[in-house]
Amino acid sequence: MVNLRHVTKRFRAKTVVDDLSIEIQRGELFGLLGPNGAGKTTTINMIIGGLLPDAGTVTLQGSGSPRDADIKRLIGIVPQSLALYENLTAHENANFFGRLYGLHGSDLQHNIQRVFELVNLTDRTKDRVNTYSGGMKRRLNIAIALLHNPSLLILDEPTVGVDPQSRNAIFDSLRKLKAEGCTILLTSHYLEEAQQLCDAVAILDEGKLVAKGTVEELIAQHGGQSVLTVETTKGRSRIETDAPVDAIVRIHAEEQILSLKMESPNLEKAFLKITGKHLRD
Numbered sequence: 001m002v003n004l005r006h007v008t009k010r011f012r013a014k015t016v017v018d019d020l021s022i023e024i025q026r027g028e029l030f031g032l033l034g035p036n037g038a039g040k041t042t043t044i045n046m047i048i049g050g051l052l053p054d055a056g057t058v059t060l061q062g063s064g065s066p067r068d069a070d071i072k073r074l075i076g077i078v079p080q081s082l083a084l085y086e087n088l089t090a091h092e093n094a095n096f097f098g099r100l101y102g103l104h105g106s107d108l109q110h111n112i113q114r115v116f117e118l119v120n121l122t123d124r125t126k127d128r129v130n131t132y133s134g135g136m137k138r139r140l141n142i143a144i145a146l147l148h149n150p151s152l153l154i155l156d157e158p159t160v161g162v163d164p165q166s167r168n169a170i171f172d173s174l175r176k177l178k179a180e181g182c183t184i185l186l187t188s189h190y191l192e193e194a195q196q197l198c199d200a201v202a203i204l205d206e207g208k209l210v211a212k213g214t215v216e217e218l219i220a221q222h223g224g225q226s227v228l229t230v231e232t233t234k235g236r237s238r239i240e241t242d243a244p245v246d247a248i249v250r251i252h253a254e255e256q257i258l259s260l261k262m263e264s265p266n267l268e269k270a271f272l273k274i275t276g277k278h279l280r281d
């Protein structure tokens with residue numbers, strides 16, 4: 001669905017995206033991960049045709065260019081900054097933006113109803129946006145990006161500044177969309193979220209691709225071992241193992257377990273192993 005081959009972008013002397021090659025399959029939920037300044041937004045801007053690469057190619061739907069009108073119509077974009085009219089109701093916003101997409105009449109009203117249901121805002125459509133929480137505004141922004149029924153949805157840091165309830169609602173919406181066959185690309189610097197949500201990820205650091213693959217592959221290859229912290233009548237111990245259940249059974253046979261904590265291999269650990277630093281560094 002999306003193909004980047006050896007893409008490089010420079011701003012003056014600074015290389016912000018450096019020889020990046022990634023492929024996003026149709027129907028996949030793909031995470032572009034990395035710390036602030038890694039080049040995620042710049043990459044997205046090249047995928048949607050807002051910026052041209054200095055080198056390399058970006059193609060969508062086979063050989064389509066992001067600058068083609070037919071290709072643009074396939075994409076829904078949820079930018080980091082919210083684009084909403086605060087003094088209008090959610091429904092009025094959807095009407096306005098829907099018309100910008102060329103939708104009218106019953107088609108528009110049908111789509112508005114569908115997207116509000118998808119983001120779980122149906123009961124608040126008559127309220128002005130300035131009465132919404134940050135998380136609800138983000139959900140409304142997602143709804144608006146979906147009005148024209150895009151087959152590729154791109155979201156830039158969709159859960160930044162969002163309350164846990166809206167965050168879960170956003171996750172549910174994205175999972176529903178994926179089940180309907182929509183391809184989804186999101187950027188994030190929350191590895192735990194990406195692990196829960198994404199099929200595959202690419203990790204960028206200072207413009208360079210440092211890892212890519214399915215979440216399972218990256219965790220299996222780089223996520224380390226499970227860490228058990230066990231307290232028994234004989235004392236406390238920390239065990240690193242690939243077979244935590246076997247270890248627990250063994251200890252249980254010999255000693256009385258008073259408390260047990262298990263940390264499984266995860267994307268956070270994989271990132272640390274690959275880059276040598278925590279994501280927020």
Ligand SMILES: Nc1ncnc2c1ncn2[C@@H]1O[C@H](COP(=O)(O)OP(=O)(O)OP(=O)(O)O)[C@@H](O)[C@H]1O
Binds near residue numbers: 043
């Ligand atoms: N128009 C521009 N002109 C000059 N430098 C820019 C421009 N846009 C981005 N940059 C720089 O490019 C680098 C990558 O920025 P980008 O926004 O792509 O990163 P990011 O991974 O999306 O980070 P964030 O999560 O903070 O948005 C940063 O150092 C940024 O300052």
